[in-house]
Amino acid sequence: MVRSPNLQPNQVAFRVPPSCNKFDIHSYLTNIYGVNIQEVRTMNYATVHKKARTGKMGVAQAAYKKAIVTVDAPFTWPAEPEWCALEREQFKLGSKSAGRKMKGWRFRAPEQERTRLKEISEELHARMEAEQSGKK
Template structure:
């Protein structure tokens, strides 16, 4: 008894490049300004339009109608990122980023963003990033020109005094601040201080 084969839907004509275990990653980007039938990916620089079309069809079963790609050049920075002490006037340009925008037949809806990020401990991550940025600012060549935190707080206090938001309160001298140990005694009584003659 012969079994009937399940008819398979013929897909688009694809390339013959076989990729079993890909050593690259595709990063899907949120693009609220594009229609829902478009999706944008950050891809490796050596990936071409045919590769992303084959990959999306074979892995996810998504037919791609058209692909647009462009390479975004990064800004020049001082020294390499992650350096403990950035060297001034040593310029470094990070590797360019390649982006591909594909057009699909069916629209894709992004899941809603979570309201709270407590499960991922985002508060600690943000605090660590802020602390790292403050430490990096200390080693920059122009860090001496920027005012310190103490100077900023003194300027804010002076501004509040001038605007009348705060009142000036002088330091009060407490009479019983010093201990009274007895009568006053002059220490050096035998020192002869002669007058200086004018010439």
């Protein structure tokens, strides 16, 4: 499933292999998940090629198909887990300090950012350890 903010409440977007057709998507969702489907629309996206500095062409993104499925009942996304917000904040702070370093500014982040980054990494580390101990 793909988050698409421009869709209506009773529509859901999926990223599917290019070999799937509308009938496959409809039968899969109906038979496996028991969802009543009104309509299936598909869009093909081509492979994106990027040229490297060496002159070689590389595949930046493989080809895929996007399917927009209209269902009977309105669809609501589940609440986002807490660890997603922590990882997003950690990424934001890390990229901020990397950008500061690349632009030639101060290499060290302000004290407040450093302490917040340390708190986030400790929370994520504690969560990972709890998950590992729970699996054993």
